[in-house]
Structures are given as C-alpha cells and as structure tokens.
Amino acid sequence: MKVTKNRWLIALSAIAIHISIGAAYAYSVYKKPLVETAGWSETDVTLSFTIMMALAGMSAAIFGKFVERQGPRKSALLAAVLFGLGQVGSGFAVSIDSSKLFLLTYGLLSGLGLGIGYISPVSTLVKWFPDRRGLATGMAVLGFGSGALATAPVAATLIVSVGIPSTFYILGACYITLMVLGASYIAPPKDGWMPDGMKKAIASGQKVIIKDLRQLTSKEAVKTKHFWMLWSMMLINTSAGIMMISVASPMAQDVVGLSAAAAATMVGIMGIFNGGGRLGWAAASDYIGRHNIFLIFFIIQIIAFATLPLTTNVLLFQLLIFLVVSCYGGGFSNLPAFIGDLFGTKQLGAIHGYLLTTWSLGGIIGPLLVSKIQGATGSYIPVFYVFLGMITLAFFISIMLRADIKKYRNQEQQKQAIA
Incomplete structure (x- = not known):
C-alpha cells in the first residue's frame, strides 16, 4: 500500500528549493568585492546579474512544458544541478580571473536553474493544497523572497574570512544540498486528492467547492x-x-x-x-x-x-x-x-x-x-x-x-x- 506523503513536508521541500534560488537577490553583496578585489569592471559585474534575471523569467517560459512532462522531482533536480554548478563555477571563474566565464556561470547556468527551480514545485503545491492554494504558493514564494535575507549576512562574512571563490564554493554546495533534499521528497498527489478535513467539510455541507473555471493545456x-x-x-x-x-x-x-x-x-x-x-x-x-x-x-x-x-x-x-x-x-x-x-x-x-x-x-x-x-x-x-x-x-x-x-x-x- 502506497503511503500518502505529508503535504506540509511537501511545502517545506518547496521552500527549501525557493530559499536556495532566492539567494540570487543577495548579489549586491558580491558587487563591491568583485570590482575592488578582482578588479573587474562594474559593467561586467552588473551584466552577470542582468543575464541571470532575464534568463530566470524566460527559462521558466521555455522549460514550463518540460516541468509538466518530467514532473517536479526531475525538474527540481535539474534546477539544483544548473543553479549549484552556476554558483560553484562562479567561484572558479573568480579564482582564474575570468569575467567572461563568470557571465556564463553566474549569468547563464544560474539563470537557467533559477527559472526551472522557481516553477518546479508550484503546480505540485497547488494540487496538495486544494483548500489553501494561496497559502501554499505564498509559503514557497515567501521562501524565494527570504533567500537573500538568509544569504546576504552569511556571504558577507565568508567573503571577509575565506575570500570570494571559497564563498561561492561553500554556498553553492549548500544550495545543491538543500535543493536535492527538497527535490527528493516532492511529488504530486493522486488525481482528485483532498485532505480529510476538506472531505468532511464538503460531506457535512460546511464547504462548497468552487470548481476551476476550466481545465486547459x-x-x-x-x-x-x-x-x-x-x-x-x-x-x-x-x-x-x-x-x-x-x-x-x-x-x-x-x-x-x-x-x-x-x-x-x-x-x-x-x-x-x-x-x-x-x-x-x-x-x-x-x-x-x-x-x-x-x-x-x-x-x-x-x-x-x-x-x-x-x-x-x-x-x-x-x-x-x-x-x-x-x-x-x-x-x-x-x-x-x-x-x-x-x-x-x-x-x-x-x-x-x-x-x-x-x-x-x-x-x-x-x-x-x-x-x-x-x-x-x-x-x-x-x-x-x-x-x-x-x-x-x-x-x-x-x-x-x-x-x-x-x-x-x-x-x-x-x-x-x-x-
């Protein structure tokens, strides 16, 4: 008999993924050290973040159907690999003083991982919380918004103590670990699944289901x-x-x-x-x-x-x-x-x-x-x-x-x- 997963742990898994990719918003912590320590131009440093943000929205659109076909687990794992490698690769780019490689790692790889990771858990969360759709997606997206809050002070401290490359290595490894852990648990429920409380409320007449307007591709x-x-x-x-x-x-x-x-x-x-x-x-x-x-x-x-x-x-x-x-x-x-x-x-x-x-x-x-x-x-x-x-x-x-x-x-x- 298949054991039903705990939907609150599904939500926690989604938050783990979103907190990791939300660390992208802490980029300002790296800007000054990259310009002053690495000697890169402010234009190149800013361009990396611009590429990442532009790719985040575009890759979400391009890979949306991939996410639907492959499911949240495989999609989130791919996001973990892309985003994590982008961050670790950024550390390598700094260590060999290559601003061009940094554009490819932080900008391209992390941007692709960010877009795929953002949408991977969301449709699954909506299915697990038919009674609280807004709350469920709100929790995940709050995780994304909180990523920078958690990352910025840690990254600032690490840059001073171990340097920019090692900061990217350490945080990149943390992101990969968190995202893989989240991806390993996340899975969609059976079609038509409802929590017991919702079933009882409907049966007693306390709750009336407002159906989705339609089901479209x-x-x-x-x-x-x-x-x-x-x-x-x-x-x-x-x-x-x-x-x-x-x-x-x-x-x-x-x-x-x-x-x-x-x-x-x-x-x-x-x-x-x-x-x-x-x-x-x-x-x-x-x-x-x-x-x-x-x-x-x-x-x-x-x-x-x-x-x-x-x-x-x-x-x-x-x-x-x-x-x-x-x-x-x-x-x-x-x-x-x-x-x-x-x-x-x-x-x-x-x-x-x-x-x-x-x-x-x-x-x-x-x-x-x-x-x-x-x-x-x-x-x-x-x-x-x-x-x-x-x-x-x-x-x-x-x-x-x-x-x-x-x-x-x-x-x-x-x-x-x-x-």
Missing part, C-alpha cells in the same frame, strides 16, 4: 483573453514594483530629503514588506478570491502613486512605498493559485512559465522608464504620474477580468441546468 490557455488580461495585469504590477525597488533609496533622498542612512534602513524594511506581502496577500486570497486581491493591489497603488508626488511627510512617503512593494510580492504569490482558478491544474507549470515572462519584461520596463523619465526631467515626480496611468489601466483590466469570470461561470451553470 498551456497551448489552449494562451489563446484565451483571460490569459492576456492576467499577463497585462502582472506586467504592470511587476514593472511598478521593480521600478520602486530599483530607485527607492535615491528617490526617497531626492523627494522627501531622507538621509542616506535612513534610506538604507528603508530599503531593508522594503524587503520585509516584499516577503510579508507574498505570504499575507496569498493567504488572504483563499478567503476573498484572487481576482479581488488584484483589484485591491491596484486600488492601493492608485492611491499611492497619486499621493507620492504631493506628500512631503517622510513617514507617509515610506509607508506608500512599502505598500507598493507588498503588492509587487503579492502578485507573484497569488499568480499560481489564480492560474489554477482560471485554467485548472492540468498544465499549471507551463502556463505559470509563460506568465513569468512578465518578470523579465517588468525588470526591463520598470528601471528603464524611471531612468529615462528622471534623466529627461531631473525629477522623480513625473515617474509617479506615468505609473499612476499604468496602474489605472491595470485596474480597469482587472475589473473586466472579474466581470468576465462571473459571466463565464453563469453561462456554464446555465449550460449544466439545460443539460
């Missing part, structure tokens, strides 16, 4: 307007969040006169809101619905971007930035569960991969827009108005999506009633 999903509406919402939400993260410190110093030290503290607190938003908003979505959560995101950000250019209050300015960043994190954690609601779990990993192209594009659009606008005007104020317009567009798209979901459900109910 990735090829079918991308042909629907719902896919492109969600894609547009994610692109705008991601662009706004990454824009804010990329210039928060100089923006706060320029607009409300925050000191450099206070701005640095604010950036640290932003990380807490980014991570906390991933779990908090995702858990809330299980009760009020994913489409309503996105509506709330855009209402919050409309208020924020309308208020930011008008306020001189330092605390209010920072609070609004924190809220925008929490919506950014919450968008990523709500996305997999929203995909399940709209398109089912048949090929959730592949559809998730396609939608994560917004991650790569948002990483280009957000920082590019703010740098161009600020460079042309010498002020961050026009930036707020541009993003206010973009977020308002996303708000109207989310209203249309919400209405269309309701209309689709009503039509399906009418068809069933006639049948």
